[in-house]
Amino acid sequence: MTKATTHGGTGTNGGTGTTVLSVEHVAKRFGAVTALRDVNLRLRRGEVLGLIGDNGAGKSTLLKILCGFHRPDSGRIVLNGDEVTLKSVEHARSLGIDAVYQDLALVNELTVYHNMFLGREKVRPTRLLNNRAMRRVAAEHLRDMGVNIPSVDVEVAKLSGGQxxxxxxxxxxxxxxxxxxxxxxxxxMGAKEGALILDLVRDLKRRGEVSIIIIAHNYAQVLEVCDRVNLLQHGEITFDKATSDTSLQELTDLVVAEYRAARGG
Incomplete structure (x- = not known):
């Protein structure tokens, strides 16, 4: 097994390097299957961290632990310097940790602005929905983030995957x-749709207010948008390096070597 390669520095975002999230010796089993063996990971303020690895390496399991969906069997999670036990997805959200999965948790039949406030609807003193306020705030927020859509009144089912x-x-x-x-x-996603998301991630990184962990299989995109990359193998982080110090060839060689080793080649 390859030992994790680590590099110092604060990544390309020019942040302070303050660690906002640490995962220490986290393990998770599902019956006889060991999903995570001994995961150690850190995330700095304003950083975009790329998490790569083969299918079944445990990447999604790790994210589900960090968003409160799964409990780790052992290890600890440290958030802004304090050890936390994430009791549920809602609890993690209350602490500022949220996840976006491929299914997106959007309601196709509802408008964009209703989806923006799903579960957090603004209401009038009469307890009726304050649609005008939600429409206005949603439009302002999406415009501020550079998200271009036809209208906040359109049903999300009519939008593209990237939107x-x-x-x-x-x-x-x-x-x-x-x-x-x-x-x-x-x-x-196609190139155009993918570019929309990459631009959004770049904008968030530029602002420096949100720290991001992104699972991706396209290593070129990881190198393009992330400050640092971690490789998850055998339930552990075996590679940790600034993207400015690595290359597409290095990442590809690592994964190919692991693929061959797993098949006795």
Whole structure:
């Protein structure tokens, strides 16, 4: 097994390097299957961390632990210097950690602005929905984040995949997420749709208010948008390096070597 390669520095975002999230010796089993063996990971303020690895390596399991969906069997999670036990997805969100998955948790039949406030609707003193306020705030927030859509009044089912993904990300940021977990946001997207999401991630990195962990299989995109990359293998982080100090060939060689080793080649 390859030992993790680590490099110092603060990444390309020019941040302070303050660690906002640490995962220490986290393990998780599902029956006889060991999903995570001994994961150690850190995330700095304003950083975009790329998480790569083969299918079944445990990447999504790790994100589900960080967003409160799963409990680790052992190890600890440290958030802004304090050890935390994430009791549920809602609890993690209350602490500023939110995840966006491929299914997006959007309601196709509802408008963009209703989806932006799903579960957090603004209401009038009469307890009726304050649609005017939600429409106005949603439009302002999406415009501020550079998310271009025809109208906040359109049903999300009528939008493109990239636009839908951007709305899900914007909703998390609007809800005060300070650590954003993105599970393969670029999967099954064409170049134009993928560029929309990459631009959104770049904008969030430029602002420096949100720290991001992004799972991706396109290593060129990881090198393009991330400050640092971690490789998850055998339930552990075996590679940790600034993207400015690595290359597409190095990442590809690592994964190919692991593929061959697993098959006795």
């Amino acid at each position: 839908r993904q951007a709305i899900a990300v914007a909703r998390s940021v609007y809800s005060d997420a300070r650590i954003l977990l993105l599970d393969e946001p670029l999967a099954a």
